[in-house]
Amino acid sequence: MPPDERSIIHVDMDAFYASVEVLDQPGLRGLPVIVGGLGPRGVVSTCSYEARTFGVRSAMPIVQARRLCPDGVYVWPRMARYEELSDQVFDVFHQVTPLVEGLSLDEAFLDVTASLRLLGSIETIGRGIKEAIRERTGLVASVGMGPNKLLAKLASEMSKPDGFHRITAQGAADELAPLPVGRLWTVGKVTEQALHRMGIRTIGELAACDTARLAGALGRQVSGLQALARGEDDRCVEPAQAxxxxxxxxxxxxDVAELALAESWLLRHCERIAARARQRGLEGRTVTVKLREPPFVTHTRQAQLRAPSASASDIYAVARGLLKSWWQAQRRPRLRLLGASLSGFATERQQDLFDAVSDARVTDRVQDKINLRFGTGSLVRAGVLRTKRQN
Ligand SMILES: [Mg+2]
Structure with a gap:
């Protein structure tokens, strides 16, 4: 099938983190809610639409947000809760098609081309997704539909909040023409400025511009850019990406200057990563530790597990070794940021009857069950507790 005759849906939850806070505390409805790091170096993760009317935006320093909106409700992110709801949202996606490309906790592309015969038109499917998300989570999603990723994403952006819009291949040129060129997904700040210098401000002007003139000014392959401006995009939905x-x-x-405290944080990260991998039925082989010295020098250290795992203690054993050897090699170790990740996934292997279940795995499973019942973070290894008191 030609790439531009596919049926692609882009779903993006409206003000996701802030909406979850309102969902869990209905008294916040209608108020400017700002979710982010509340410390002196914090940034805004998400804010409600009420907060946006004050000029507050994602990625803005929290200090600036407080100046713009001093009476806002400021809350720390509760990632475990957002992840829980994200899983419910992605369950809805996977009921429609296996071709789901998650872009973040609250945003995904779905290729529903093969689902049309069974489930109806793209609008029927899009409406169904929106309603199922609202029913299951109480949250509002914006849904964009189109023959490719570019148009599906622009359709959801144009209609949000509570968006529902379809851009067809035939209607694409007219709908795109008035939009600023910066809305095209490959156009960053540098390209945007170069286009502005040529007097090209809208996508319509970019599509109509003489290709040779454009190539002369941008000094690079521009036919792809003009194809996007016409609403053409042959990127596939890639399910593995998430x-x-x-x-x-x-x-x-x-800044953390004490190894024991850094280790507590690392353990906490490893528990979260492992729980998340187990939720998705994944086992990873590669452990990466990210270390940032003040102000912004970032190092990464990587090592392989002996076998793929989703066990917090396996991951932590390797991550801790990486942290320790970095720490000992520094003259005056200090950390502004500490992170860990697991990659190199294989799908979790079938439990072998003769495979002795290690104590570590039993601990993980018990922890999952208790956290599921009483809320994430109810049961953590004792070593993590220090992170709850400091920093
Ligand atoms: Mg969103």
Whole structure:
């Protein structure tokens, strides 16, 4: 099938983290809710639409947000809760098609081309997804539909919040023409400025521009750029992308200069990563530790597990070794950020009857069950507790 005759849906939850906070505390409804790191170096992760009217935006320093919106409700992110709801949202996606490409916890592309015969038109499927998400989670998703990723994503962006919009191949040129060129997915700041210097501000102007003139000014292959401006995009939905690595990291408000405290944080990260891998039925082989010295020098250290695993103690044993050897090689070790991730996934192998179940695995399973019943973080290894008091 030609790439531009596919049926692609882009789903993006509206103000996801902030909406979850409102869902769990209905008293916050209608208020400017800002979720982010609340320390002096924190940034805004997500904010409600009410907060956006004050000019607050994602990735803005929290200090600036407080100036713009001093009466806002500021809350720390609760990642475990967002992940829990994200899993429910992705369950809805996987009921429609196996071709789901997750872009983040709250955003994905779905290729539903093969689902049309069974489930109905792309609008029927899109509407069904939106309703199923609302029913299962109480949250609002924006849904964009189109013959390719570019148009599906623009359709959801254009109609959000509570969006529902389809851009057809025939209608694409007209709908795209008035949009700023910066909305095209390959156009970054540098290209945007170069286009502005040529007097090209809208996607319509880019599509209509003489190709030779454009190539002269941008000094690179521009036919791809003009194809995008016409609404053509042959990228496939790639289901594996979301599972390339599972990570966790934390920026400290006060730099950490004590190895034992760094290890507590690392253990906490490893428990989260392992739980998440187990939820997805994945076992990984590669452990990466990310270490940032103040102000912004970042190092990564990587090692392989002997066998793929989703066990927190396996992952931590390797991650701790990496942290320790980095630490001991420094004259005056200090950390501003510490992260860990697991990658190199194989699907979790079938439990072999003769495979002795290690104590570590039993601990992980028990921990999953208790956390499922009483909320994530109810049961953690004792070593993690220090992270709850400091930083
Ligand atoms: Mg979103």
């Amino acid at each position: 599972e390339q690595s599972i990570g966790a990291e934390h920026t400290f408000d006060v």
